[in-house]
Amino acid sequence: MSIKIYGDPGSGSLRRVTTAAAIMGITIERVNIDLFKGESHTPEFLALNPHGLTPVMVDEDVVLYEASAINLYLAEKVGSDLLGASAHERHEVLQWMFWSGEQWRVFSTLTFNERIVKPFMGQTGDASIIDLAFANIRAAGAVLDRHLAQRRFIVGDRLTLADIDIAAPFSQSARTKVPFDEFPHLMAWQQRLLDTVPAWAETKRELDGRMDAAIAAVGLKL
Ligand SMILES: N[C@@H](CCC(=O)N[C@@H](CS)C(=O)NCC(=O)O)C(=O)O
Structure with missing residues (x-):
């Protein structure tokens, strides 16, 4: 099955x-x-x-x-x-996956709810929630940017599940306008994933098509 x-x-x-x-x-x-x-x-x-x-x-x-x-x-x-090529790498991959869930993605999700979900439902987003989310994104983004300054991937020298988890907020960033573009190494890494991981580029096309059509269908201006 x-x-x-x-x-x-x-x-x-x-x-x-x-x-x-x-x-x-x-x-x-x-x-x-x-x-x-x-x-x-x-x-x-x-x-x-x-x-x-x-x-x-x-x-x-x-x-x-x-x-x-x-x-x-x-x-x-x-x-x-x-999952990582060695036991040590696996633990690092897990470290970054847990970090991504607790310290990183959640703030993009909050922004998505305020900037997309609420307007989609005819409600007004809460600016104070967006401020809180952006402050946390900037603090975590600065650390991530330094981590990526000398690295091609989050752990080791190839793609792992840590990259996929940490890159996930880029899925909606064109629509939510979270301040990722303040971090040049982060931006370069996310572009590298799109350029070198065909499945990441393909799923972006699918996601953008779906989101842009849904947003256009209700006449939402972002
Ligand atoms: N932490 C969860 C997040 C899941 C999540 O937020 N899913 C959203 C779509 S990205 C959802 O299903 N939302 C439906 C709803 O809120 O009704 C995961 O990583 O799978």
Whole structure:
């Protein structure tokens, strides 16, 4: 039976999984969940993830949510070096994945909610939340920028799951206008990923097409 991945092509979290699966050569069956129609809050979906969030993976009797956990599962299943090429690298990859979840992506998500989700629903975004998010993005971005000054990738000398997790906020940055462009090494690294990882570029095209069409359909001006 194929591995099912539930999600919306406009989702940066789904993009982390579809990119990693493509790099690892893992065939997945995509199950479309239209987030703009609230399809992650149906009783059927909530039985898979009671938080009502995508992506979700179903591999026979294994059900997992959280894109990082799904990627770790898939990488272990096929023995991929996206997890790192040595035990030391694996721990560094995990360090950056946990950091990304707690100190980094969350502030882009907050900005996305205020600048896209709320206006999409006819509500006004809260400027104080955006200020808080930007302050945290600037503090973390400065450290990340120094880390990337002499490196091509986050850990070691090749792409790992840490790059995919930390690059995820770039999925919506053209729309949310988070201040990533203040950090030249961060910008160069994200461009390097687009230039050297075909699956990352391909999932960006898919995501942008979906988001831009959804935003245009309601006449939202960003
Ligand atoms: N920490 C989660 C984030 C999941 C998440 O926020 N998913 C969004 C799409 S990117 C979602 O499904 N939102 C649906 C909703 O809020 O109703 C992960 O990494 O998988």
